[in-house]
Amino acid sequence: MVDLISKKIRGFRDILPEESKKFLFLEEKIHKICSLFNANQIRLPALESLNLFKRSIGESSDIVKKEMYSFNDKNDETVCLIPEGTAPCMRLAFENNLIYDRGVKKNRFYYYTSMFRHERPQKGRYRQFTQFGVEFMGDDSIYGDIDLLLLSKMFFEQIKLDKLKLNINSLGLIEDRNKYSQDLQSYFNNYSNSFNDQQKNTIKTNPLRILDSKDQKLIEIVKDAPNISDYINKVSSDKFNNIIQILEDLNIDYIVNNKLVRGLDYYNDLVFEWKTDQLGTQDAICAGGRYDSLSNIIGNQYVPAVGFAMGIDRVVDLITYHDTDLVIGLSVISDSQSDILKISSFIRSVGDKFRLIQMDADKSLTKQIKTAVKSNCDILVIVGSEEMSNNTLTIKDLKSDKDDRSIGLDDFSKFIEEY
Numbered sequence: 001m002v003d004l005i006s007k008k009i010r011g012f013r014d015i016l017p018e019e020s021k022k023f024l025f026l027e028e029k030i031h032k033i034c035s036l037f038n039a040n041q042i043r044l045p046a047l048e049s050l051n052l053f054k055r056s057i058g059e060s061s062d063i064v065k066k067e068m069y070s071f072n073d074k075n076d077e078t079v080c081l082i083p084e085g086t087a088p089c090m091r092l093a094f095e096n097n098l099i100y101d102r103g104v105k106k107n108r109f110y111y112y113t114s115m116f117r118h119e120r121p122q123k124g125r126y127r128q129f130t131q132f133g134v135e136f137m138g139d140d141s142i143y144g145d146i147d148l149l150l151l152s153k154m155f156f157e158q159i160k161l162d163k164l165k166l167n168i169n170s171l172g173l174i175e176d177r178n179k180y181s182q183d184l185q186s187y188f189n190n191y192s193n194s195f196n197d198q199q200k201n202t203i204k205t206n207p208l209r210i211l212d213s214k215d216q217k218l219i220e221i222v223k224d225a226p227n228i229s230d231y232i233n234k235v236s237s238d239k240f241n242n243i244i245q246i247l248e249d250l251n252i253d254y255i256v257n258n259k260l261v262r263g264l265d266y267y268n269d270l271v272f273e274w275k276t277d278q279l280g281t282q283d284a285i286c287a288g289g290r291y292d293s294l295s296n297i298i299g300n301q302y303v304p305a306v307g308f309a310m311g312i313d314r315v316v317d318l319i320t321y322h323d324t325d326l327v328i329g330l331s332v333i334s335d336s337q338s339d340i341l342k343i344s345s346f347i348r349s350v351g352d353k354f355r356l357i358q359m360d361a362d363k364s365l366t367k368q369i370k371t372a373v374k375s376n377c378d379i380l381v382i383v384g385s386e387e388m389s390n391n392t393l394t395i396k397d398l399k400s401d402k403d404d405r406s407i408g409l410d411d412f413s414k415f416i417e418e419y
């Protein structure tokens with residue numbers, strides 16, 4: 001190991017080329033699918049005022065309690081690296097008048113960016129991770145909810161992740177939840193011997209958080225806890241039943257999971273999660289729901305909204321991806337550096353769906369061929385003095401026994417397209 005002046009910081013990770021390709025593959029799919037759903041990309045600042053999160057996410061959430069990268073900057077402003085995108089997105093929409101764009105109160109946004117949370121690092125849980133988030137603003141209908149679910153579903157289909165389970169639940173309105181919270185508290189108090197001090201504190205401040213605990217002992221207790229479905233108001237419950245009916249009509253698999261709550265305070269009505277059973281306890285891939293009241297906290301106006309955030313690092317761990325780009329090796333047998341440059345420029349000019357690897361001109365042709373094979377080239381383009389004088393290229397297939405072929409420069413573009 002080299003003697004480095006500094007190593008990467010705990011909980012942060014280097015993403016190397018092979019893995020990086022998967023991120024890019026996913027990002028390209030994201031742009032295409034979002035445009036099919038008329039969602040527009042925004043780029044969020046990495047720093048926001050700490051207050052934005054404290055007030056919106058809720059003081060009792062894990063994020064605000066213990067996971068924020070917050071500090072005072074040189075002007076003594078209390079700032080924070082963004083731990084999530086919904087509050088910043090809402091802030092951005094208000095600050096730039098986007099929700100009132102052209103008299104239409106609706107706007108659909110998406111982002112693909114790094115988030116920062118100071119949590120205990122483990123597989124699938126990093127201190128900097130990438131989230132793809134979508135937020136539909138100004139939309140209070142369940143058709144917005146459904147469209148959002150369809151967007152996430154289409155994404156998973158396109159990247160061929162078919163083992164995910166869609167969990168849904170309704171949290172009703174805040175009043176329903178307050179009543180439920182109280183009863184949940186009383187229920188948990190019957191088992192107070194089973195809880196540690198921190199859990200006891202959570203029961204006091206936000207008992208719903210116990211429901212998604214990963215502690216085996218608590219999971220047992222939670223099994224018989226009261227269900228939120230018995231507490232939600234009629235309108236919310238009708239909405240939820242309608243959503244279920246539409247999912248049935250569209251043949252979309254789902255599980256009603258009455259114990260699904262979100263860690264953040266601002267949700268109402270629909271909440272959902274796409275879960276996997278392949279990543280151990282880091283099982284949530286995508287989580288979201290409706291947050292009609294967040295706008296009142298952030299901008300003091302009513303803008304109903306629904307959205308989700310997806311953990312791209314976890315998606316990357318689940319997908320199988322094969323790089324399908326054509327790999328072209330190039331051997332130019334010439335002492336003239338400018339000949340070599342001219343030919344490589346020509347090849348790059350005919351397309352952008354391949355990777356070009358220039359062989360080392362100092363080596364013998366035999367050595368260059370060996371290197372091309374080792375570098376996983378599909379073909380090797382050989383240019384010697386003969387090719388140079390009659391404007392041709394010799395193509396050597398490295399992955400089949402085809403004979404070498406000579407093709408004219410003018411035909412090269414067609415050759416690549418058809419390869």
Ligand code: ATP
Nearest residue numbers: 124125126129263284285286287309310311313314
């Ligand atoms: P978890 O229960 O796994 O801590 P969460 O409820 O804190 O998740 P959200 O705030 O809903 O997560 O974020 C949405 C998604 O972002 C998660 O479902 C997950 O896929 C991903 N995610 C959250 N925290 C991390 C992290 N520290 N590292 C990698 N991905 C993460």
Ligand code: MG
Nearest residue numbers: 062063119263
């Ligand atoms: Mg978390």
